[in-house]
Amino acid sequence: MVRVCWRRWQRASSMVSKDLRWQRDEFFDVLRWRRWQRASSMVLRWSVDEENRLANLFWRDSTSLLDYVAFGDVLIFDITYKTNMLCSWHMARNAQNNLKDEELVRSFQAYLWEPITVNKFEKKWEFLKDKVTTHKQKEWLQMMYAKRDAWVKSCLRPKFFGGMCTTQCVECMNKFVKDYLRKCVKMFECIPAIDRAIARIRNTSGKDDFDQNSQRNHRQNLESMPSLTSDLEGRKSSISTVLVLENRKEETKVVNSLVMPPKNSRMADACRAMKPFGISEGQTKAAVKELLKVYANSWEFIIDENYRLLLDFVLDQKPEEGKGVRSKNKKAPSYDKTEFVELPTKRYCTRQQKKQALSPLEHSTSCLEKSPLKRARQSNVDNLFSDSEESEDSQPLVRRSRRRHQEREVLDSGNNFDPLRNRNTQLEESFNLIGEDSSSDFEEDGLKLLEVESLNMDNKDNVFDLPQFVAASSTPKGDLEMSMICHSSPQSDFCPPHFDEALEMVEETHIKSCRVEECFVETGTDSTFDESTAQDVLASKYDHLSFQSELILCKNLIKVIPHIPKHIAFGCYDGLQCLIGFARKDIENIFGETAKRLKVIQGHRSSKLCKVEAAHNYHSSHGVIKSFVYIDDISRGEERVKVSLENGRNAEDLPIFFYIPNNLVYKNAYVKFSLARISHGDCCSHCFGDCLTSPVPCVCAAETGSQFAYTPGGFVKEKFLEECISLKREPKQDQYLYCRNCPLQRSKNEKSSMPCKGHMLRKFIKECWSKCWCNKKCGNRIVQQSITVKLQVFLTPEGKGWGLRTLEDLPPGAFVCEYVGEILTNTELHERNVGSPGNKNTHYQVLLDAGWGSKGVLKDEEVLCLDATVYGNVARFINHRCFDATLVEIPVEVETPDHHYYHIALFTTRKVDAMEELTWDYGIDFNDCDHDSGHPMKPFYCLCGSPFCRDHSDMKGDVRLLTYVRRRRRV
Numbered sequence: 025m026v027r028v029c030w031r032r033w034q035r036a037s038s039m040v041s042k043d044l045r046w047q048r049d050e051f052f053d054v055l056r057w058r059r060w061q062r063a064s065s066m067v068l069r070w071s072v073d074e075e076n077r078l079a080n081l082f083w084r085d086s087t088s089l090l091d092y093v094a095f096g097d098v099l100i101f102d103i104t105y106k107t108n109m110l111c112s113w114h115m116a117r118n119a120q121n122n123l124k125d126e127e128l129v130r131s132f133q134a135y136l137w138e139p140i141t142v143n144k145f146e147k148k149w150e151f152l153k154d155k156v157t158t159h160k161q162k163e164w165l166q167m168m169y170a171k172r173d174a175w176v177k178s179c180l181r182p183k184f185f186g187g188m189c190t191t192q193c194v195e196c197m198n199k200f201v202k203d204y205l206r207k208c209v210k211m212f213e214c215i216p217a218i219d220r221a222i223a224r225i226r227n228t229s230g231k232d233d234f235d236q237n238s239q240r241n242h243r244q245n246l247e248s249m250p251s252l253t254s255d256l257e258g259r260k261s262s263i264s265t266v267l268v269l270e271n272r273k274e275e276t277k278v279v280n281s282l283v284m285p286p287k288n289s290r291m292a293d294a295c296r297a298m299k300p301f302g303i304s305e306g307q308t309k310a311a312v313k314e315l316l317k318v319y320a321n322s323w324e325f326i327i328d329e330n331y332r333l334l335l336d337f338v339l340d341q342k343p344e345e346g347k348g349v350r351s352k353n354k355k356a357p358s359y360d361k362t363e364f365v366e367l368p369t370k371r372y373c374t375r376q377q378k379k380q381a382l383s384p385l386e387h388s389t390s391c392l393e394k395s396p397l398k399r400a401r402q403s404n405v406d407n408l409f410s411d412s413e414e415s416e417d418s419q420p421l422v423r424r425s426r427r428r429h430q431e432r433e434v435l436d437s438g439n440n441f442d443p444l445r446n447r448n449t450q451l452e453e454s455f456n457l458i459g460e461d462s463s464s465d466f467e468e469d470g471l472k473l474l475e476v477e478s479l480n481m482d483n484k485d486n487v488f489d490l491p492q493f494v495a496a497s498s499t500p501k502g503d504l505e506m507s508m509i510c511h512s513s514p515q516s517d518f519c520p521p522h523f524d525e526a527l528e529m530v531e532e533t534h535i536k537s538c539r540v541e542e543c544f545v546e547t548g549t550d551s552t553f554d555e556s557t558a559q560d561v562l563a564s565k566y567d568h569l570s571f572q573s574e575l576i577l578c579k580n581l582i583k584v585i586p587h588i589p590k591h592i593a594f595g596c597y598d599g600l601q602c603l604i605g606f607a608r609k610d611i612e613n614i615f616g617e618t619a620k621r622l623k624v625i626q627g628h629r630s631s632k633l634c635k636v637e638a639a640h641n642y643h644s645s646h647g648v649i650k651s652f653v654y655i656d657d658i659s660r661g662e663e664r665v666k667v668s669l670e671n672g673r674n675a676e677d678l679p680i681f682f683y684i685p686n687n688l689v690y691k692n693a694y695v696k697f698s699l700a701r702i703s704h705g706d707c708c709s710h711c712f713g714d715c716l717t718s719p720v721p722c723v724c725a726a727e728t729g730s731q732f733a734y735t736p737g738g739f740v741k742e743k744f745l746e747e748c749i750s751l752k753r754e755p756k757q758d759q760y761l762y763c764r765n766c767p768l769q770r771s772k773n774e775k776s777s778m779p780c781k782g783h784m785l786r787k788f789i790k791e792c793w794s795k796c797w798c799n800k801k802c803g804n805r806i807v808q809q810s811i812t813v814k815l816q817v818f819l820t821p822e823g824k825g826w827g828l829r830t831l832e833d834l835p836p837g838a839f840v841c842e843y844v845g846e847i848l849t850n851t852e853l854h855e856r857n858v859g860s861p862g863n864k865n866t867h868y869q870v871l872l873d874a875g876w877g878s879k880g881v882l883k884d885e886e887v888l889c890l891d892a893t894v895y896g897n898v899a900r901f902i903n904h905r906c907f908d909a910t911l912v913e914i915p916v917e918v919e920t921p922d923h924h925y926y927h928i929a930l931f932t933t934r935k936v937d938a939m940e941e942l943t944w945d946y947g948i949d950f951n952d953c954d955h956d957s958g959h960p961m962k963p964f965y966c967l968c969g970s971p972f973c974r975d976h977s978d979m980k981g982d983v984r985l986l987t988y989v990r991r992r993r994r995v
């Protein structure tokens with residue numbers, strides 16, 4: 025049986041002949057005249073694109089609504105029809121012809137059938153490229169990628185397409201509807217034509233129903249009487265005279281009175297049936313009375329087809345006539361009639377009622393909740409019901425923050441392909457057009473619909489505790505990550521902070537330019553509840569967020585927020601070193617066999633966490649009890665290899681910082697690498713497989729004189745390494761660049777800014793990356809592979825604090841690690857340091873000044889530096905050594921050829937033995953008395969021990985002595 029109901033016509037404007045611009049007023053005049061005069065229960069929504077052409081059109085009538093509630097059927101027109109869009113069905117077929125590799129075809133087709141976000145699309149595309157084995161495959165995929173604008177838009181999640189999310193043709197329906205449309209038909213001619221097609225379908229399905237019913241009735245009639253239907257009535261009328269028919273009707277009434285349920289129960293049934301549509305008992309009764317008058321007190325027409333007549337009757341009441349149809353206290357929405365042709369509907373119902381409306385379909389409703397896609401549909405049902413105004417007890421859809429981001433997006437004037445931005449613009453347009461509260465309009469994105477109670481600041485204390493700690497960061501790829509850690513003692517009525525409020529808070533304090541495209545809540549608990557109880561508690565707390573399906577409960581705090589840097593918290597407990605925040609299981613993993621010998625102090629009774637005496641006491645050779653701290657992996661799995669920490673000498677305070685494997689953008693830094701925004705010009709389409717094996721080096725090698733900087737073994741080539749080292753060790757005057765308007769001096773805000781002190785000209789390496797067509801294991805991707813060397817943080821004996829050493833022998837030119845931290849603008853760094861007493865932060869700050877002076881005046885947001893004080897990786901432990909350091913830093917471009925942002929990669933300068941300390945020359949001028957060199961790391965008394973040490977300060981000896989004494993005392 026074909027049921028047709030919601031009709032959504034995506035890109036319907038394409039039906040208008042190309043040079044004919046969309047004449048909106050003309051169209052709506054026609055609509056008003058043709059349709060809206062007749063059917064006041066119609067709902068119409070549309071949005072227009074930048075050129076004022078119709079982009080989306082959606083309409084439904086009362087029958088469609090009934091059908092949708094009952095069957096969920098939607099008619100979608102082929103959105104690829106006469107557009108530049110590619111049909112996914114045809115694409116899938118072409119993929120088979122061109123790729124000729126089952127796995128590759130399957131991966132490609134996944135794009136077509138699975139809903140996806142822009143970022144995920146780009147990320148997944150990388151994997152696809154990795155599977156390419158022939159040039160033909162590469163060429164075809166390259167072509168499809170270039171044309172992605174024409175097909176991926178419709179795969180983007182999550183648009184409501186009535187259960188469909190691709191550009192696939194609805195072949196059977198298309199074929200049917202096509203017969204009703206002529207070529208180059210105008211829009212306003214098109215709609216009646218489609219209506220005719222729909223009417224035909226309904227008629228056919230009605231006839232099918234009739235035939236089926238008749239057969240059944242016939243059988244039933246043979247057995248018993250009570251199967252009188254309107255169909256039977258119809259048949260009677262066709263074979264009887266008027267008189268005979270009247271007699272039959274009288275007989276029918278008598279039979280009805282015998283077999284039909286009593287009047288009261290019929291009325292109650294009718295009220296129950298109308299309730300889901302927001303029609304009150306009073307309204308139903310009034311309407312039934314009217315109908316009974318018309319139909320000579322016969323209920324059969326009213327009951328027929330699930331009270332369809334009754335529903336139509338109630339809905340078709342004009343507002344002024346609709347006694348009781350609309351509740352008195354509701355105001356009519358103030359539509360601009362010139363824009364919005366007719367009141368879209370007369371249905372008003374509460375969300376509660378909406379839920380009830382679906383109660384006959386309880387089973388399917390419960391399924392809806394489980395599936396995001398279905399939930400999207402559910403939200404559209406909701407919106408359909410509430411299309412003109414919100415009922416009193418309905419909850420506003422909170423979209424403040426997201427909309428704010430959308431506005432920003434609209435302002436953003438990048439020309440690159442960004443379907444999401446276009447979509448948002450259209451949506452905003454549609455809101456304006458309709459001129460009603462956008463929160464009650466149809467949702468473009470069911471998955472993101474946040475049905476959140478509106479925030480009542482006055483009542484805040486009762487609603488939630490403010491988060492103890494909020495951290496936000498955005499990755500260079502544009503993702504926003506936010507972490508909140510709250511106390512959750514079992515006694516308190518714990519409620520997680522309001523999501524929207526927290527988002528706003530973070531936005532105010534941390535983020536200026538983020539886009540929230542996806543909201544997933546991942547949460548966990550450290551409570552003593554068992555997992556399922558905790559799950560229930562959290563689910564109930566987050567119930568108002570409608571996030572149930574995304575709620576992920578993790579067993580312990582370590583995994584609470586998996587994508588957020590982990591805080592390695594160390595502290596002192598009764599004079600012993602403690603690790604706080606580790607689960608017992610993790611401690612056991614770390615300490616393995618020795619865990620049994622550790623004194624594990626159970627932490628708060630509320631916690632699975634335990635405080636661990638990490639100081640493993642043992643007797644030294646002198647009979648002194650010493651403590652030994654060993655941590656298996658300070659990166660906690662963020663790196664590919666474990667990075668251990670060992671403190672075998674004394675109980676020095678352990679470092680406190682958040683381990684991050686990649687740079688984070690703090691606030692204003694202009695580092696936005698959304699994959700979707702990188703243009704073709706910035707990526708190398710000649711790459712293929714492993715670029716190092718290619719006879720002709722790809723464009724990425726241009727930076728290093730058309731030769732790759734790496735050997736096939738993954739080391740920096742000797743010659744290039746030598747050049748980098750000598751640039752660093754013996755810089756010549758002509759190797760310095762001077763800015764016309766030095767940002768370092770500028771940030772000091774002094775009236776008479778000092779001239780630039782010069783920035784060293786450095787050699788860059790350009791690596792292939794995600795957008796290139798080589799595979800992930802391409803030899804020209806070394807820094808991106810992150811750390812592969814076994815490293816250990818240890819306490820230096822000379823008094824330099826913590827240091828880093830290698831646990832394996834390393835050849836010259838080996839990549840050790842990247843210096844990772846927060847990316848700040850120089851102004852932000854300056855502000856941060858001014859606010860920190862004694863400039864404590866400066867120990868971990870590095871400038872990204874390799875390209876300064878080569879271009880014109882740098883804008884503030886392009887003047888960048890890294891701060892690893894709070895967020896950093898293992899490189900923050902690398903100490904300085906004058907001149908003959910074991911490491912040299914080489915700027916590496918990965919995502920962008922623009923030199924204002926790059927990665928600081930550290931490579932060995934020579935062969936380094938296992939257990940040898942890794943050092944690099946910070947480039948500090950120790951003799952700069954004013955500390956005005958511009959280097960963010962302020963000079964210290966250098967204890968590098970190099971024969972070429974540049975620090976000739978007399979104090980050095982005293983510092984060494986002090987350190988020695990301090991250490992002796994501790995021991």
Ligand SMILES: C[S@@+](CC[C@H](N)C(=O)[O-])C[C@H]1O[C@@H](n2cnc3c(N)ncnc32)[C@H](O)[C@@H]1O
Binds near residue numbers: 679825868899900
């Ligand atoms: C990037 S951190 C290196 C890690 C640091 N040692 C720690 O414990 O975290 C830089 C700081 O380490 C210390 N440092 C590094 N190299 C040093 C050296 N050669 N002599 C003395 N102190 C040094 C200085 O305090 C400097 O500000």
